[in-house]
Amino acid sequence: MPSITPCLWFDTQAEEAAQFYISVFGKGKIIGIERYGEGSPSGQPAGSVMTVVFELDGQRFTGLNGGPMFTFSEAVxxxxxxxxxxxxxxxxxxxxxxxxxxxxxxxxxxxxxxxxxxxxxxxxxxxxxxxxxxxxxxxxxxxxxxxxxxxxxxxxx
Structure with a gap:
């Protein structure tokens, strides 16, 4: 079975959030960062962070800067x-x-x-x-x- 990676949708704070969670849990690292290119359909500026893949104590997460249209709720x-x-x-x-x-x-x-x-x-x-x-x-x-x-x-x- 493939491993499951939670994808967390942020407005623009995915990298900041990843760094924060790594500091809180202590065992973690940023695996990679992808940036938006010119003319992105999301409307995010070219060069800004699109995704941050990070790990917390062996659990992989993806942080996505997708804009303000979706937010977290207590449902998860x-x-x-x-x-x-x-x-x-x-x-x-x-x-x-x-x-x-x-x-x-x-x-x-x-x-x-x-x-x-x-x-x-x-x-x-x-x-x-x-x-x-x-x-x-x-x-x-x-x-x-x-x-x-x-x-x-x-x-x-």
């Missing part, structure tokens, strides 16, 4: 599984800078792309065979913006 998001609260705090802080917090670990970054910052412990607690415990954890999570692992642990007691 990227989930970041986090080992601990420190990872949650890192990704939450970096990705909400210039963006906006939402509920239950969801956020939008400064480019409007939605992310879910999910501690592994949340999943473990919600899968607990004690359904009352799992429900208390769910109820606590529903009150949060950024997920607080210690608060989830307290709710599980």
């Amino acid at each position: 998001s990227f989930e970041i599984p986090c080992a601990d609260q420190a990872e949650v705090d890192h990704y939450w802080s970096a990705l909400t800078e210039g963006g906006e917090e939402s509920q239950c670990g969801w956020l939008k970054d400064k480019f409007g792309l939605s992310w879910q910052v999910v501690p592994n412990r949340l999943i473990e607690l919600m899968q607990d065979p004690d359904r009352a415990k799992a429900q208390r954890v769910m109820d606590a999570m529903m009150q949060m913006k950024k997920i607080d692992v210690a608060e989830l642990e307290r709710a599980a007691l």
